[in-house]
Amino acid sequence: MTKPKIAISWNSSCGGCDESIVDIEDKILDIAAKVEFVLWPCAMDFKYDHVRALPDGDITVSLINGGIQNSHQEEIARLIRKKSKTVVAFGACAWLGGVPSLINLKNKEELFKSSYLESISVENPRKTLPAIKSKVDNCTLTLPEIYDTLYKLDDIIGVDYYLPGCPPTADLITDLFLKLIEGGLPEKGAVLAPARSLCISCPRNETKPDNFEIDEIKRIHEIIADPEKCFLVQNLLCMGPSTRDGCGCSCIKGNMPCTGCFGPADKSDQGAKMIGTLGSILKGSTESEADRVIDGIADPAGTFYRYSTAASMLGRKRKEDR
Amino acid sequence: MPGSKTGDKKTVLFLCKCSSNISNIVDFEEIKRWAGEKGDTNIAAVSNLLCAPDGKKFFSEVIKKKNVNNIIIAACSPKLHEKTFQDIAEKNNINMSRVRMANIREQCAWVTADKNEATEKAKSLINAAIKRSFLSEDLKRRTMKAYSDVLIIGGGIAGIETARTISKTGRKVYIVEKNITIGGSVMKTEDLAPSMECSPCLMAPILSDVRDDPNIEVLANAEITNILGFFGNFNVTIKEKPRYVEDNCIACEECFKVCPVSVKNEFHYSLGERKAIYTLFPGAVPASAVIDKNICKHFTDNSCDKCVSVCPFGSINFDQEEKTTAINAGSIVISTGFKPGDLAGFPELGHKSINDVYTTYELESLLSTNGPTGGKLKPDDEKIPASAAIIHCAGSMDSRGIPYCSSICCTHAVKAGEMLGKVYPAIRVFNIHNDLVFTDPEEHQFYKKQKAKGTTFIKCFDLSSIKITKTPDDEKIKISGYGFEPISVDIAVLATGFKPADDFKELAKIMDLALDKNGFFRPGHRILHTTASEQDGIYSAGCASKPVNAAAACTQAQAVAGDIMSRLIPGREIELEIFTSFIDEEKCAGCKMCIPACPFKSIYYDPERKISIINEALCRGCGTCTAACPSGSIFARHYTDNEINAEIEGILHG
Ligand code: SF4
Ligand code: SF4
Ligand code: SF4
Ligand code: SF4
Ligand code: SF4
Numbered sequence: 014m015t016k017p018k019i020a021i022s023w024n025s026s027c028g029g030c031d032e033s034i035v036d037i038e039d040k041i042l043d044i045a046a047k048v049e050f051v052l053w054p055c056a057m058d059f060k061y062d063h064v065r066a067l068p069d070g071d072i073t074v075s076l077i078n079g080g081i082q083n084s085h086q087e088e089i090a091r092l093i094r095k096k097s098k099t100v101v102a103f104g105a106c107a108w109l110g111g112v113p114s115l116i117n118l119k120n121k122e123e124l125f126k127s128s129y130l131e132s133i134s135v136e137n138p139r140k141t142l143p144a145i146k147s148k149v150d151n152c153t154l155t156l157p158e159i160y161d162t163l164y165k166l167d168d169i170i171g172v173d174y175y176l177p178g179c180p181p182t183a184d185l186i187t188d189l190f191l192k193l194i195e196g197g198l199p200e201k202g203a204v205l206a207p208a209r210s211l212c213i214s215c216p217r218n219e220t221k222p223d224n225f226e227i228d229e230i231k232r233i234h235e236i237i238a239d240p241e242k243c244f245l246v247q248n249l250l251c252m253g254p255s256t257r258d259g260c261g262c263s264c265i266k267g268n269m270p271c272t273g274c275f276g277p278a279d280k281s282d283q284g285a286k287m288i289g290t291l292g293s294i295l296k297g298s299t300e301s302e303a304d305r306v307i308d309g310i311a312d313p314a315g316t317f318y319r320y321s322t323a324a325s326m327l328g329r330k331r332k333e334d335r
Numbered sequence: 336m337p338g339s340k341t342g343d344k345k346t347v348l349f350l351c352k353c354s355s356n357i358s359n360i361v362d363f364e365e366i367k368r369w370a371g372e373k374g375d376t377n378i379a380a381v382s383n384l385l386c387a388p389d390g391k392k393f394f395s396e397v398i399k400k401k402n403v404n405n406i407i408i409a410a411c412s413p414k415l416h417e418k419t420f421q422d423i424a425e426k427n428n429i430n431m432s433r434v435r436m437a438n439i440r441e442q443c444a445w446v447t448a449d450k451n452e453a454t455e456k457a458k459s460l461i462n463a464a465i466k467r468s469f470l471s472e473d474l475k476r477r478t479m480k481a482y483s484d485v486l487i488i489g490g491g492i493a494g495i496e497t498a499r500t501i502s503k504t505g506r507k508v509y510i511v512e513k514n515i516t517i518g519g520s521v522m523k524t525e526d527l528a529p530s531m532e533c534s535p536c537l538m539a540p541i542l543s544d545v546r547d548d549p550n551i552e553v554l555a556n557a558e559i560t561n562i563l564g565f566f567g568n569f570n571v572t573i574k575e576k577p578r579y580v581e582d583n584c585i586a587c588e589e590c591f592k593v594c595p596v597s598v599k600n601e602f603h604y605s606l607g608e609r610k611a612i613y614t615l616f617p618g619a620v621p622a623s624a625v626i627d628k629n630i631c632k633h634f635t636d637n638s639c640d641k642c643v644s645v646c647p648f649g650s651i652n653f654d655q656e657e658k659t660t661a662i663n664a665g666s667i668v669i670s671t672g673f674k675p676g677d678l679a680g681f682p683e684l685g686h687k688s689i690n691d692v693y694t695t696y697e698l699e700s701l702l703s704t705n706g707p708t709g710g711k712l713k714p715d716d717e718k719i720p721a722s723a724a725i726i727h728c729a730g731s732m733d734s735r736g737i738p739y740c741s742s743i744c745c746t747h748a749v750k751a752g753e754m755l756g757k758v759y760p761a762i763r764v765f766n767i768h769n770d771l772v773f774t775d776p777e778e779h780q781f782y783k784k785q786k787a788k789g790t791t792f793i794k795c796f797d798l799s800s801i802k803i804t805k806t807p808d809d810e811k812i813k814i815s816g817y818g819f820e821p822i823s824v825d826i827a828v829l830a831t832g833f834k835p836a837d838d839f840k841e842l843a844k845i846m847d848l849a850l851d852k853n854g855f856f857r858p859g860h861r862i863l864h865t866t867a868s869e870q871d872g873i874y875s876a877g878c879a880s881k882p883v884n885a886a887a888a889c890t891q892a893q894a895v896a897g898d899i900m901s902r903l904i905p906g907r908e909i910e911l912e913i914f915t916s917f918i919d920e921e922k923c924a925g926c927k928m929c930i931p932a933c934p935f936k937s938i939y940y941d942p943e944r945k946i947s948i949i950n951e952a953l954c955r956g957c958g959t960c961t962a963a964c965p966s967g968s969i970f971a972r973h974y975t976d977n978e979i980n981a982e983i984e985g986i987l988h989g
Contacts, residue, residue: 210966212926213945223940224931254926255965278966279922281976290965293932 017073017193020052020064021103022093024079024086025113025163030104031055031078033180037187044190048073052093061089064096072097074193076176078104080114080323081164085157094170099198101189101205105179105274107166108204109283110323112179114163117322117329118314121161161332165323175204177257179274179320185259206259210278214258215265217243228296230309233270244270245294250316255287274320282326284317346468347403348376348461349394351385351410353440360444362454366409369458375465376407386416391423398427405433407464409457411440430473431913432973437464463985470978478908479952481567485899486511486664488559488842491519492538492885493877494670495545496892502550504900509662510545511573512555513838514602516619518542519672521885523602523696525703525710528750528884529781535705539618546620554660555621558838562845563936564953566872566902567665567909577655579631584623584650586614590642596630600707603700604675607707612642612651616705623650665903666872667846668895669856670888671838673878676831680735684726684829685803691720691812691826692803694729695747698828702754710758712826719759720825724814725751727768728798729829739853741832741882745772748830749782752790755828764790765822767814769798774884793819803827833882846873847934856880866895874898914956914973918949922968932963 023031035041035056051072052059064072075097081087094100105111116124125142129135147154166172176189189205192198199205212218221243231248238244244251244265252273253265260275277283297303310316318325348370352358363381370379380397382390385408398406406429408420413436421431439457447453483506487494490512498508510517518538521527527534545551554575561572594610602615611631614624632639633653643651675696678686685692691712693701704710712720725748730736745768752764764785771792773779786792795801800817815821835854843850848868851857858880859867866874874895877888918929923946930938930947937953938960940946949960949969958971967976 209922209968210924210926213924218925218927218945221927223927226931254924254928258924278924279968281967286965286967289962290926290928290932293928293930293959293963 016047016049018051018071019048020072020075020093022052022077022089023055025082026079026106028055029180034186037183040187047194064092067096069095070098074099074101076101076103077107077166079106080110081169083157083159087169090170099173101174101176102166102172103176104181105177105276105320108175108177109276109321110163110165111320114323116163119330121159162329163323173201177204177206177275178260182260206257206275208278209258211253211256211258211271215253215262221246225294226296227294228306232311238268240268252287254290255283272319276321283321284325287317345403346376346405347378347380347397349385349408350379350381352383353411354384357440357444360450360453361439361457362450365454366457385410386419395423398429404429405468407435407437407468409437409439409461412438432471432474435464435468437461459986463982466985467978467982470981474913474972476913477911479911481903481907481909482663482665483903483905484664485666486571486662487668487670489671490517491670491672491877492521493888493892495541496889497668497876497896498551499544500893500896501900502548508551510553511557511559513558515556515625516615516621517553517555522616524699528746529778542618542620553621559845568952569664569667571662571664573660575658577657578623579626579653579655580624581650581652582623583648586622586624589645593641593645595639596632598630603707604697606697606700666899669875669879670877671836671879673833673882674836676730676737676834678730681730683802684729686829689803689805693828695751695828695830698751702758720762722763722824723755723826723828724765724767724822724824725828725830726801727830729831731832733799737832737834740772742772742774743882743884744830744832746778749785751828752785765793766790767793767795769795795819833878866891911952912954912956915951915954916949916961916969916971918947919968920946922966923947924966928965929960929963929969932959934959
């Protein structure tokens with residue numbers, strides 16, 4: 014029997030997802046023995062032409078991490094889709110846009126300005142900005158086109174499975190490989206983690222009263238968090254209620270509230286759901302009282318949509334010319 | 336096949352002209368053409384006036400003959416006739432949820448004169464209704480047997496009268512009283528004005544009736560901790576505090592004699608004393624004594640158990656515990672009584688700082704033969720007061736105290752003179768007043784009689800100018816004020832008003848009721864239904880919604896009883912909400928965030944299954960929880976996200 018062919022590819026991501034595959038430790042060697050890698054830019058030296066040369070649908074499964082923000086990423090994603098039987102959106106960025114998709118709250122111009130002109134670590138006296146074509150000493154250099162919007166993977170290509178997490182956990186990755194090799198993947202379109210919210214696994218849920226109210230929102234550095242009590246009860250925003258289960262409560266066990274990297278528990282808008290649920294516990298019988306409590310949320314977009322701006326109802330900042 | 340897009344449902348679109356109200360503006364020919372082209376409805380039936388008898392007949396015939404099972408009606412607002420058509424559909428075995436209206440009158444024809452605009456908008460709204468209708472599911476009508484038992488909060492004269500009236504029909508009535516026995520304020524006075532009937536004599540047989548009535552259960556020393564539900568289906572939780580004395584106590588008072596601890600008796604406005612083990616008055620219901628844990632030496636330093644050894648019935652039980660009882664009732668009556676106005680904000684009136692200055696309540700208590708002093712102002716002091724001044728409106732109609740007129744206190748003030756005259760026949764009485772408020776001819780007659788007996792009524796135009804003073808050298812109390820010559824008297828009596836009892840706020844919160852600006856329960860209607868509250872099935876009697884006298888309290892009690900008995904027929908079924916919400920148990924993570932969101936307290940957490948559950952007998956289908964559930968695990972029947980999204984889709988992509 015020929016070994017299943019696997020491709021791993023990255024887009025707008027931090028490299029953490031690739032790292033997490035290596036992090037499954039000795040199991041990676043077992044897996045490597047059972048599969049054939051045909052592309053893994055981060056870890057192995059394959060050329061895209063190798064992939065181009067493969068017959069369509071030849072790759073058993075491709076794990077693609079990162080959202081799509083430039084023309085090169087789009088081209089490679091489309092290529093891989095054509096060559097693969099199954100595509101997995103690997104990690105929060107591929108599934109929902111991830112942290113990089115917070116850029117959708119700005120425009121490309123603002124991005125360039127801040128990254129290439131204003132950032133304190135940048136020295137750019139000639140104010141050079143990335144361009145698709147630039148002339149240098151009679152040569153023309155080309156760069157991929159950077160898009161105004163960061164797209165989640167399934168905005169660009171068809172995706173068969175979604176593996177949540179920033180990054181996905183070693184257990185989920187190992188499980189995915191096992192199912193790829195031995196079978197047992199669910200119906201296509203599935204998110205490969207339980208469709209319930211994190212509170213169900215959280216050891217702190219038992220400390221959450223049936224009925225409670227918070228009259229202030231604090232940030233984690235402002236108090237010494239009790240290591241056993243539900244964070245919400247301690248006036249700390251925890252995204253657990255609107256976040257999918259499956260991470261093993263990594264952050265919570267480290268006494269940090271969940272920031273939501275496992276995405277929504279169902280197809281809904283994760284941030285909106287969290288805002289909706291806060292409505293039931295935030296105190297505020299008068300408008301000014303409510304305003305005071307809400308003002309405690311220092312960075313609403315970064316709190317509620319840290320990993321899912323591209324997938325949210327907001328999608329992106331309104332385009333002026335529309 | 337036409338209408339293949341409708342799947343297995345045969346869909347009819349009714350278009351109603353509303354005479355010409357709609358068809359004048361909306362182009363019906365165009366709508367019919369468009370609907371035919373779209374092809375997701377099978378029939379388009381036009382009626383001139385669908386809600387008229389002819390129209391209804393036509394409606395009924397079409398759905399019957401054509402074997403339709405999905406109905407869209409483009410007509411007026413669903414508020415007007417959705418139910419009409421749902422009922423006809425149900426008669427034809429079509430579930431009510433299959434009938435949906437598109438409002439092309441109020442929202443189209445009546446908001447523009449532009450025919451094109453109106454027609455296009457009508458298409459959008461009809462399309463939305465069609466798209467949504469394909470997702471709707473059959474809904475079940477649900478009923479439950481109404482509870483016909485009644486719960487009464489407050490065992491004063493109003494609560495007792497309500498209970499006695501209702502219990503005669505064989506219904507179970509519960510009286511929850513926060514004090515240790517029922518009876519309330521009427522037990523604190525000897526005479527009820529204006530008839531001056533002996534109050535304890537009036538109450539004694541009533542109290543023993545209650546005690547012996549198998550249908551009335553008194554839960555005294557108790558408070559309400561939670562109320563769920565609605566008319567016909569209330570679930571009430573009651574906390575009964577321990578008495579430390581068992582029910583077999585007959586109040587023989589043997590223990591009172593040996594108990595070494597005394598404390599001021601709050602029942603008599605702290606005028607007399609009581610022991611750590613006590614009752615409020617002889618013949619109380621329940622009869623058994625109560626031990627005041629805060630002062631009893633068994634509890635404070637474990638140094639006494641004298642009552643144990645003298646009690647002939649072995650009734651003392653220091654180990655009694657708090658008891659929580661749950662009761663299902665069909666109706667609730669609030670008869671929580673009142674609290675006398677206090678004078679803390681009125682130092683110029685000398686109450687508590689000058690001897691011989693009393694409130695009317697204190698005076699009544701002192702002059703009662705069963706009161707703390709056996710019916711004398713000062714039992715040890717043989718001095719007989721020669722004169723008394725009675726100040727009307729003391730602490731009332733003044734923002735420092737009670738901002739309103741209680742309408743009771745003028746009669747109390749007149750009664751104070753009458754009571755003083757009975758004990759001290761030679762006393763001279765001065766009533767100082769501005770307004771004089773009497774609520775019926777008898778009260779007015781009472782006043783006239785008092786005047787005829789020689790009481791001087793002094794008019795003072797500004798009662799806030801009244802000052803009551805007494806220097807150490809003075810024998811007498813001096814009363815001065817605007818518009819009259821100062822007078823000197825032996826005693827002064829302050830006629831204070833009625834305030835809402837302390838627990839009104841807490842009760843209002845538990846029952847989700849509003850209080851009025853004076854702090855009383857707001858009645859259902861100021862004229863038509865003064866004994867109803869703003870919530871169906873919750874009534875008020877006595878001083879719950881405004882100050883009333885004992886006679887009015889009894890009338891209200893009987894009115895409430897009649898109201899309840901006419902509506903709460905044993906065995907009658909009540910309809911429950913159809914559009915309830917439900918939780919997908921597979922998805923629910925038990926995060927409990929929906930629980931505080933529910934305004935009707937219908938959701939609870941099941942710690943064993945680690946999920947939350949909606950009690951659908953209590954759910955009113957408001958949908959709040961569906962928005963609050965952070966994992967999308969709650970669905971509002973008939974208003975699911977999918978249905979609403981389909982509707983929006985239908986509008987946006989007509
Ligand atoms: S809100 Fe956060 S801390 Fe609280 S139970 Fe849920 S996941 Fe745990
Ligand atoms: S606790 Fe939340 S943020 Fe942390 S890993 Fe789990 S899902 Fe991600
Ligand atoms: S035990 Fe308590 S109630 Fe009984 S006699 Fe002693 S102090 Fe009084
Ligand atoms: S819909 Fe939800 S919030 Fe509303 S009454 Fe029912 S359970 Fe409570
Ligand atoms: S909010 Fe949703 S997930 Fe949380 S307990 Fe309620 S139904 Fe369950």
